Amino acid sequence: MKTKVLAALAATMAVGATCAFAANPFVDVPSDSWAYKSVVELADAGIIQGVDGQYFQGNRNITRYEAAEMVAKAMAHMDKASVEQRALINKLADEYADELNNLGVRVSALENRVGNVKLTGDARIKYAHQESYKHLDNTTGKITDAGKKNDASWMYRVRIRANAQVNDRTKVTYGITTGDRSFADNSAASSENNPYTDIAKVDYNFGGNNWNLSVGRTDAYHLGGDRAYGYNYGDIFDRAELKYQNDKFAATAGYGKFKTDGSDTDYGKVTGKNATDTEDALSGVKTGYGELEGFFGGGRAAGSALGVYYNDFTRADGTNHGTDDVFHADDLWGAYVSANLGKWNALANYEHVSFVDGAKNINKDDNADVWIGRLTYGKAGFATPKSWDAWVEYINAEDGAFIGGNSTSWRFSKDMDNIESWGVGADYTFAKNAMFQVMQSFGTNTKDGNAEDPGEQTRAQFVFVF
Structure with missing residues (x-):
C-alpha cells in the first residue's frame, strides 16, 4: 500500500505544533507554500528527512515502510503531544503495527526511553x-x-x-x-x-x-x-x-x-x-x-x-x-x-x-x-x-x-x-x-x-x- 508524502505528513503533524520553528531544509518547499510551516517543524523534530537531505518531493509516493518510520519518530515525541494527538499517533501505530515490529531494534530505540523496562x-x-x-x-x-x-x-x-x-x-x-x-x-x-x-x-x-x-x-x-x-x-x-x-x-x-x-x-x-x-x-x-x-x-x-x-x-x-x-x-x-x-x-x-x-x-x-x-x-x-x-x-x-x-x-x-x-x-x-x-x-x-x-x-x- 502506498500513500502520498503530504498525506503521511498530515497524519503525523500532530507533534509539529510542539517543535521549535527552524530554517527550511528543503529547496523545493517555497516559503509561500501552504505546507511550509508544517514541513519545517517536522524536519526540525527529526520526523522527516526528505530525499538526499535537500528535497522534500511532496508529490512522491512512499511505501508503508517509510510511513512506519515517520510514525515511529512521532512516537518518540509522545511526551510533547496532547491527549488527542497521542490518540492519533496510537491509531497510526496500530495501522502500521507489522511494519513497526519488523523494524525491530530501530523502533525499540525510539519507542522506549532510556531507563524504561517493558514487560x-x-x-x-x-x-x-x-x-x-x-x-x-x-x-x-x-x-x-x-x-x-x-x-x-x-x-x-x-x-x-x-x-x-x-x-x-x-x-x-x-x-x-x-x-x-x-x-x-x-x-x-x-x-x-x-x-x-x-x-x-x-x-x-x-x-x-x-x-x-x-x-x-x-x-x-x-x-x-x-x-x-x-x-x-x-x-x-x-x-x-x-x-x-x-x-x-x-x-x-x-x-x-x-x-x-x-x-x-x-x-x-x-x-x-x-x-x-x-x-x-x-x-x-x-x-x-x-x-x-x-x-x-x-x-x-x-x-x-x-x-x-x-x-x-x-x-x-x-x-x-x-x-x-x-x-x-x-x-x-x-x-x-x-x-x-x-x-x-x-x-x-x-x-x-x-x-x-x-x-x-x-x-x-x-x-x-x-x-x-x-x-x-x-x-x-x-x-x-x-x-x-x-x-x-x-x-x-x-x-x-x-x-x-x-x-x-x-x-x-x-x-x-x-x-x-x-x-x-x-x-x-x-x-x-x-x-x-x-x-x-x-x-x-x-x-x-x-x-x-x-x-x-x-x-x-x-x-x-x-
Missing part, C-alpha cells in the same frame, strides 16, 4: 492430535505402530519478556517460559518441568542503526532466518551474532551452540542414524553460520525477499559426531524466495545437508535434500481484529534432511524426516492481541524404506499476546 509476553493453549501414533524402533530404524490410536493432547505455554533500554544504543532482553506443558502432566514438581530461561541477550545498535551486535541466548533461532520456512531447528540457541541491514539488503554472521528444552526428544533419527529415546541428537552441537538477504517491491518490512544461508556444524568435542554416534551432519546450506503478489504470498525453500565421511542415509547417499513450498492468502495480525489468512504447504524431505531438535514448523518433530506431505491451515484474529490458528496435514507418506506412513496430524491453538 511483554504471550500465552498459548494448544490441541495436538495424530491419527495413529507411530514409533521409531531404534534397532531396526523402522517406524512401527505403538498401539496408540487417536493420540491427542492438550498443552499450554506461557512466556514473559523483560525489555530494558540501557541507553540509546543498548538493549537488554530477558525471558522465561514454561515450555509446552501437558494439562495431564502430574509431574510438575519435577525440576525438569520448571520454567526456564529462554532469552538472555544484549543488543548493541550502531552505525546509523544499520548494524546490530547481539550476544547471549535467543529463544527461536532457526536455520534460514525469519523469512524462510524454518524446517530445521527452531529452539533455544546461545550465540554471538553480527547483522547489517538496510531497506534493500541484510547480511548476518554468527557462531553459537544449540540448546534443547526436552519437549520433543522422542525422535533422534538424524541423517540415517538413531539416537536413544532420551537424547536430543542436536543438543550441544555448535555451528558457525551466515546469511545474505535481498528485499524488493516494498523494502525489508513489507516487500518480497530472497536469501541464501549456510551452517557449518561441529560437536562440543570439536568433531562432527560424538562417541554416541548420533549427529552426522557436516554442513547445511539453503535458499528461499518469498514473493508478495497482492494479497498472496508464495514461499519456496530448499535445504541441502551434507554428511560427514562414512555416514550414509538409508539410500547410501552422503547428502539429503528438502523442498518446501507454501502459498498464503491474506495476513492475520495481532493488532488487527478480524484479519485472517489461509495457507497450503508442501514438504518433500529425503532421509537425513531433518537434523534434529525442535522445528519451527507446526508439525511433530518426530515425523519431519523422510516424508512427503501436504498441509493446510488458517489464522484468524478474533480480538485485538488474540488469534485462533488451525492446521491439518494430508497425503503424508514415508518416502524411502519399509517404514509405515506417519499418521496425519491436526493442531488447533489459541494465542494471546500482551
Whole structure:
C-alpha cells in the first residue's frame, strides 16, 4: 500500500505544533507554500528527512515502510503531544503495527526511553492430535505402530519478556517460559518441568542503526532466518551474532551452540542414524553460520525477499559426531524466495545437508535434500481484529534432511524426516492481541524404506499476546 508524502505528513503533524520553528531544509518547499510551516517543524523534530537531505518531493509516493518510520519518530515525541494527538499517533501505530515490529531494534530505540523496562509476553493453549501414533524402533530404524490410536493432547505455554533500554544504543532482553506443558502432566514438581530461561541477550545498535551486535541466548533461532520456512531447528540457541541491514539488503554472521528444552526428544533419527529415546541428537552441537538477504517491491518490512544461508556444524568435542554416534551432519546450506503478489504470498525453500565421511542415509547417499513450498492468502495480525489468512504447504524431505531438535514448523518433530506431505491451515484474529490458528496435514507418506506412513496430524491453538 502506498500513500502520498503530504498525506503521511498530515497524519503525523500532530507533534509539529510542539517543535521549535527552524530554517527550511528543503529547496523545493517555497516559503509561500501552504505546507511550509508544517514541513519545517517536522524536519526540525527529526520526523522527516526528505530525499538526499535537500528535497522534500511532496508529490512522491512512499511505501508503508517509510510511513512506519515517520510514525515511529512521532512516537518518540509522545511526551510533547496532547491527549488527542497521542490518540492519533496510537491509531497510526496500530495501522502500521507489522511494519513497526519488523523494524525491530530501530523502533525499540525510539519507542522506549532510556531507563524504561517493558514487560511483554504471550500465552498459548494448544490441541495436538495424530491419527495413529507411530514409533521409531531404534534397532531396526523402522517406524512401527505403538498401539496408540487417536493420540491427542492438550498443552499450554506461557512466556514473559523483560525489555530494558540501557541507553540509546543498548538493549537488554530477558525471558522465561514454561515450555509446552501437558494439562495431564502430574509431574510438575519435577525440576525438569520448571520454567526456564529462554532469552538472555544484549543488543548493541550502531552505525546509523544499520548494524546490530547481539550476544547471549535467543529463544527461536532457526536455520534460514525469519523469512524462510524454518524446517530445521527452531529452539533455544546461545550465540554471538553480527547483522547489517538496510531497506534493500541484510547480511548476518554468527557462531553459537544449540540448546534443547526436552519437549520433543522422542525422535533422534538424524541423517540415517538413531539416537536413544532420551537424547536430543542436536543438543550441544555448535555451528558457525551466515546469511545474505535481498528485499524488493516494498523494502525489508513489507516487500518480497530472497536469501541464501549456510551452517557449518561441529560437536562440543570439536568433531562432527560424538562417541554416541548420533549427529552426522557436516554442513547445511539453503535458499528461499518469498514473493508478495497482492494479497498472496508464495514461499519456496530448499535445504541441502551434507554428511560427514562414512555416514550414509538409508539410500547410501552422503547428502539429503528438502523442498518446501507454501502459498498464503491474506495476513492475520495481532493488532488487527478480524484479519485472517489461509495457507497450503508442501514438504518433500529425503532421509537425513531433518537434523534434529525442535522445528519451527507446526508439525511433530518426530515425523519431519523422510516424508512427503501436504498441509493446510488458517489464522484468524478474533480480538485485538488474540488469534485462533488451525492446521491439518494430508497425503503424508514415508518416502524411502519399509517404514509405515506417519499418521496425519491436526493442531488447533489459541494465542494471546500482551
